[in-house]
Amino acid sequence: MAKIICITNQKGGVGKTTTAVNVSYYLAKSKFRVLLIDIDPQGNSTSGLGIDKSTLKKSMTELMVDQASFSEIIVKTKYKNLDLAPTTPELSNAEVEMTKLDSRFTILKKRLKFIQDSYDYIIIDSPPSLSLLTVNAMISSNFLLLPVQTEFYALEGVAQLLESMKLVKKVNPDLKLLGVVATMFDRRTSLSTRVLAEIQKYFKSKVFETVIPRNVRIAEAPSHAVPVGDYDHFSKGARAYRDLTKEIIERTKGQK
Numbered sequence: 001m002a003k004i005i006c007i008t009n010q011k012g013g014v015g016k017t018t019t020a021v022n023v024s025y026y027l028a029k030s031k032f033r034v035l036l037i038d039i040d041p042q043g044n045s046t047s048g049l050g051i052d053k054s055t056l057k058k059s060m061t062e063l064m065v066d067q068a069s070f071s072e073i074i075v076k077t078k079y080k081n082l083d084l085a086p087t088t089p090e091l092s093n094a095e096v097e098m099t100k101l102d103s104r105f106t107i108l109k110k111r112l113k114f115i116q117d118s119y120d121y122i123i124i125d126s127p128p129s130l131s132l133l134t135v136n137a138m139i140s141s142n143f144l145l146l147p148v149q150t151e152f153y154a155l156e157g158v159a160q161l162l163e164s165m166k167l168v169k170k171v172n173p174d175l176k177l178l179g180v181v182a183t184m185f186d187r188r189t190s191l192s193t194r195v196l197a198e199i200q201k202y203f204k205s206k207v208f209e210t211v212i213p214r215n216v217r218i219a220e221a222p223s224h225a226v227p228v229g230d231y232d233h234f235s236k237g238a239r240a241y242r243d244l245t246k247e248i249i250e251r252t253k254g255q256k
C-alpha cells in the first residue's frame with residue numbers, strides 16, 4: 001500500500017511545489033511507482049510536469065466534488081513510473097461547492113482507497129492555506145513534509161500548522177511529521193545561516209540533513225516544464241533533491 005506524503009506549509013513560495021515535483025521525480029527514478037496529486041488550484045505541479053491544463057477533460061476539480069474517480073483523471077507523465085493527478089484553476093470554485101457535501105473532509109481519502117495499492121508513494125502538493133483542500137490532504141496522508149524557507153519569518157505560522165496537525169490526528173491518528181526541509185538556502189548570507197539554526201533548534205532531529213540551496217537551475221526548470229533533475233542533472237539543486245529523496249526513502253522504510 002502506498003505511503004502518502006502531504007507536502008504542506010500555509011505560506012506561499014516556500015518550495016512546496018518544487019519539492020513535490022522533484023521528490024516525485026527522484027522517487028520514480030529510484031523505481032518506485034509514484035503518483036503526484038496536485039491539489040493546489042494554481043496547478044504549478046501540473047504545468048511543472050508538462051501537462052497542458054486546457055486539454056484536461058476531468059481533473060482534481062471534478063474529483064473533489066465527487067464527479068470523477070482517480071482512474072478517470074490520472075495522466076501519465078513522460079517519466080517512467082511517474083503519474084499525475086492534475087488540476088485546473090476551477091478547483092478553487094469546486095472548493096466552495098465542497099463545503100455543501102457531507103463528505104467534505106474525507107472525499108480525497110475515500111477516493112484514494114481505490115488506487116492506493118497501485119503505487120508505492122503518493123505525494124500531495126497542497127495549496128498555501130489551511131483550507132478544506134489542505135485538510136483533505138492531511139486527513140488522507142501518513143506523513144507531512146514541511147518545507148521551510150531559510151528567510152526571515154520562516155517559522156511564522158508553523159505553530160498554527162502544528163495545531164491543525166493535532167486536530168487532524170483526532171480523525172487520522174496515523175499522521176506523522178516526516179520531516180522539515182530547509183529550502184532556498186544561501187550560504188553567502190548570514191540570515192540564511194541564522195534561520196537554518198533557528199529551524200534546527202525548533203524541529204531538532206526532524207530537520208533533514210539535506211538542505212536545498214537557492215539555485216538558479218531549480219528556478220529555471222519549471223519554465224521548461226520539467227523537474228530540475230531532467231533539466232540539469234548535475235546542478236547543485238538536482239543533487240540536493242536527489243539526496244533529500246534518499247533521506248525520505250530511509251525515513252519511510254518499514255513505516256506506513
Ligand SMILES: Nc1ncnc2c1ncn2[C@@H]1O[C@H](COP(=O)(O)OP(=O)(O)O)[C@@H](O)[C@H]1O
Binds near residue numbers: 012
Ligand atoms: N531552491 C530554490 N532555488 C531557487 N528558486 C527556487 C527554489 N525553490 C523554489 N524556487 C522558486 O521559488 C518560487 C516558489 O517556489 P514553489 O515551489 O512554487 O513554492 P510554493 O509551492 O510553496 O508556493 C518558484 O518560482 C520556484 O521556481
Ligand SMILES: [Mg+2]
Binds near residue numbers: 016017044126
Ligand atoms: Mg505551490
